[in-house]
Amino acid sequence: MSSPRQTKSFLMKRLGEIGVAPASRHGQNFLIDLNLVELIVNSADLGPRDVVLEIGTGTGSLTTLMAPKAGRVVTVEIDGNLFELASEQLIDFPNVQMLQTDALKNKNTFSPVVMDAVGQALSEVPNSRLKLVANLPYNVATPILSNLLLCEHLPHMMVATIQKELGDRIVAQPWSKDYGALSVWMQAQAKTEIVREMSPKVFWPPPKVTSAIVRITVDPEMRAQIPDLRYFHQFVKALFLHRRKFLRANVVSAMKRHLSKEDVDQLMTAMEFGPDARTEQIDIPTLLRFTELVRAKAPDWSL
Numbered sequence: 096m097s098s099p100r101q102t103k104s105f106l107m108k109r110l111g112e113i114g115v116a117p118a119s120r121h122g123q124n125f126l127i128d129l130n131l132v133e134l135i136v137n138s139a140d141l142g143p144r145d146v147v148l149e150i151g152t153g154t155g156s157l158t159t160l161m162a163p164k165a166g167r168v169v170t171v172e173i174d175g176n177l178f179e180l181a182s183e184q185l186i187d188f189p190n191v192q193m194l195q196t197d198a199l200k201n202k203n204t205f206s207p208v209v210m211d212a213v214g215q216a217l218s219e220v221p222n223s224r225l226k227l228v229a230n231l232p233y234n235v236a237t238p239i240l241s242n243l244l245l246c247e248h249l250p251h252m253m254v255a256t257i258q259k260e261l262g263d264r265i266v267a268q269p270w271s272k273d274y275g276a277l278s279v280w281m282q283a284q285a286k287t288e289i290v291r292e293m294s295p296k297v298f299w300p301p302p303k304v305t306s307a308i309v310r311i312t313v314d315p316e317m318r319a320q321i322p323d324l325r326y327f328h329q330f331v332k333a334l335f336l337h338r339r340k341f342l343r344a345n346v347v348s349a350m351k352r353h354l355s356k357e358d359v360d361q362l363m364t365a366m367e368f369g370p371d372a373r374t375e376q377i378d379i380p381t382l383l384r385f386t387e388l389v390r391a392k393a394p395d396w397s398l
C-alpha cells in the first residue's frame with residue numbers, strides 16, 4: 096500500500112505522466128504539507144463508527160490517511176483523470192467508495208448519487224455518524240458546508256480546508272464586518288472554530304488567497320431550537336441581503352407580498368428593534384425569536 100507522499104514533485108510527475116495540468120475552475124490546489132493533511136485528519140477525530148464524506152478526492156492523499164481510521168469513506172471527484180489516479184492509490188482500501196461525479200446537483204442541492212452512497216454507508220456501519228472531511232474546492236465550499244446542514248443525512252462534524260475569508264465569516268460575531276447569514280446559519284446549530292490558518296505555500300499550485308482549516312461540530316440541542324430550518328435559513332439570508340440597509344427595509348422588501356409595512360412595524364416594536372437597527376447588530380437568539388414571530392404571521396413565505 097503506497098504512503099501518501101503528495102509533494103509538489105510527486106504531483107507534477109504524476110499529472111505530467113497523464114498529460115494533465117491542475118484545473119483552477121475545479122479548485123485543484125493540492126495540499127502538499129503532510130503535517131497539515133494529518134492535522135485535518137486528527138481534527139476530525141475519526142473512529143470506526145464514522146462515515147466520512149470527502150468532496151474532492153484529488154490524488155487521494157487525504158483519503159489514504161482517513162481510510163484506516165474511519166468505518167467507511169465515500170469520496171467524490173469531478174475530474175475523470177484525477178479519479179483514475181486516485182483509483183490506483185486507493186485500490187487497497189475496501190472501505191473506500193469512490194464516485195466520479197459533481198458532488199452538487201445545483202447550488203442548493205447535493206447530487207442524489209452522493210446522498211444515496213452516504214445513506215447506504217451509514218446504514219452499514221453500526222451506530223454510525225457522518226463527518227464531512229475535505230480539502231474543499233473553493234468555488235463550491237459555501238454551498239457544500241451550508242447545504243449539508245439541510246440535507247437528509249445530518250453531519251455530526253465538518254472539518255474542511257476553505258478560504259480563510261470564508262472561515263472568518265463562519266465564526267464572526269455580531270457587530271463585525273464578517274457577521275452575516277452564513278455566521279448565523281452555522282452558529283445557530285453548531286460550534287464553529289478555525290483550527291489553523293494556512294499560507295498559499297502549503298498548496299500546489301498555490302491559491303491566490305490564505306486558507307484555513309475549520310471545524311464545525313453540530314449541536315443537536317441547538318438545532319432543536321429551530322422549528323423550521325429551511326424558513327430560518329432563507330429568512331436570515333433575506334435579512335442580510337442588503338447590508339447597508341436598515342433591518343426594517345430588509346424585512347419590508349423580503350416580505351413584500353406577505354406582510355404590510357404596518358405588520359412589519361408591529362413586529363419590529365414587539366422585538367423592541369429601533370428604526371435604525373441593522374441586521375449585523377442582532378445576535379442569534381434574537382434572530383431566532385424574530386424569525387418565529389415573522390413565521391407565525393407569514394408561514395408560507397419563501398425567498
Ligand SMILES: C[S@@+](CC[C@H](N)C(=O)[O-])C[C@H]1O[C@@H](n2cnc3c(N)ncnc32)[C@H](O)[C@@H]1O
Nearest residue numbers: 121124125126151152153172173197198230232
Ligand atoms: C482543493 S482540491 C483537493 C484535492 C485533495 N483532496 C488534496 O487535499 O490535495 C479539490 C478537488 O475537488 C475536485 N472538485 C472540484 N469541484 C468538485 C465538485 N463539484 N464535485 C466533486 N469534486 C470536485 C477537484 O477536481 C479537486 O481534485
